[in-house]
Amino acid sequence: MSTKHAELIENFLERLWLKQGVSKHTSSAYGTDLRKFLSFLLEHVGEHAELLSVHSNHIEDYLLWRRQQGLSPRSTARSLSALKKFYNYAVQERLISVDPTARLRQPKQPQAIPHSLAESEVEALLAAPDCDDPVQLRDRAMLEVLYATGLRVTELVQLTFSQVSKQQELVRIIGKGNKERLVPLGETALEWLQTYENQGRPALTQMRSDYVFVTRRGGPLTRQAFWHRIKYYAQIAEIRSHLSPHTLRHAFATHLLNHGADLRVLQMLLGHSDLSTTQIYTHVARERLQQLHATHHPRA
Known part of the structure; x- marks a missing residue:
């Protein structure tokens, strides 16, 4: 991962912490999600792919690829949530003019009943x-x-x-x-x-x-x-x-x-x-x- 992308992700996570007070655990998970998406872009789009130059079809391809890999719907939903927050941040900071996730909706997740103890x-x-x-x-x-x-x-x-x-x-x-x-x-x-x-x-x-x-x-x-x-x-x-x-x-x-x-x-x-x-x-x-x-x- 390039220094430019590393700084971009770090700046986003810092803003997320300052504005929304997300926990270190959530922040770490979002960082991991963004790096995984970047890896997908570099492998499937090309070595010159950038986070700030993607279209909605790139994200749709990524979500489809995750399903094909057998990754859980819950983790995929969290990945999309991370991407939505990141691109919303990028629009607010005027790094991009159009949010590629704007029309993508979170899939409904079945509520998992938590296990308890007697x-x-x-x-x-x-x-x-x-x-x-x-x-x-x-x-x-x-x-x-x-x-x-x-x-x-x-x-x-x-x-x-x-x-x-x-x-x-x-x-x-x-x-x-x-x-x-x-x-x-x-x-x-x-x-x-x-x-x-x-x-x-x-x-x-x-x-x-x-x-x-x-x-x-x-x-x-x-x-x-x-x-x-x-x-x-x-x-x-x-x-x-x-x-x-x-x-x-x-x-x-x-x-x-x-x-x-x-x-x-x-x-x-x-x-x-x-x-x-x-x-x-x-x-x-x-x-x-x-x-x-x-x-x-x-x-x-």
């Missing part, structure tokens, strides 16, 4: 860490906070003490799109957080850091490291259910609905900008109710 499985997962070990005490506190608040994993690992109000039992989160929300922490999670802060954290590191959950070097965990920890405890707890980095977030949402939470409240707690994103959890709750009915109703 409440008994969550209890087993939370009980898996050996809290005599400061690392596992930290992990127990992280799992408790995650299940109590439904935070995204990125929000959890980046949590700082300045975001936690012990007196009000709240955490203040700046989520996607730079939007702020207040999420109740709950007594149990707060107790584990206090135990970790008093016993586990001093044994882990003496380094000063505002991050709540730290490694022995004093820095925050990565998303990937915490995901490996979750899988480790799932093995100990003998949980066979499908797991993902957001499994406890999904469990938080599903269990609240099962216990009568309002969908609008859940939307606020999860930090969803659109209620339709939250409504997917009603499918999970409905399935659970049907299972309970089939199991316990005498005429089911």
Whole structure:
């Protein structure tokens, strides 16, 4: 990739962060999508192809090529989203006069029902860490906070003490799109957080850091490291259910609905900008109710 293209993509990602407050993870994904599209252009259009000299048919060819390669519709939709944002930026900056993606519409994606855990499985997962070990005490506190608040994993690992109000039992989160929300922490999670802060954290590191959950070097965990920890405890707890980095977030949402939470409240707690994103959890709750009915109703 030429220096010119590298600078162009970097400038776009920086503007995206400044204007829309996208996360590092999303920014990295968009950068990857643009570089993949550029590679396609260089291979199929010619070595002199440029991002700022494409037409809508080039993008249509790229989307068709992705389908032919068997790439998932969801990742292709995200690629198109990245291209739309990039060319919208290019028009605004007067780098081009016509947006080649203007008439291209996002394909409708089937809503994937998130996998969750039964409440008994969550209890087993939370009980898996050996809290005599400061690392596992930290992990127990992280799992408790995650299940109590439904935070995204990125929000959890980046949590700082300045975001936690012990007196009000709240955490203040700046989520996607730079939007702020207040999420109740709950007594149990707060107790584990206090135990970790008093016993586990001093044994882990003496380094000063505002991050709540730290490694022995004093820095925050990565998303990937915490995901490996979750899988480790799932093995100990003998949980066979499908797991993902957001499994406890999904469990938080599903269990609240099962216990009568309002969908609008859940939307606020999860930090969803659109209620339709939250409504997917009603499918999970409905399935659970049907299972309970089939199991316990005498005429089911």
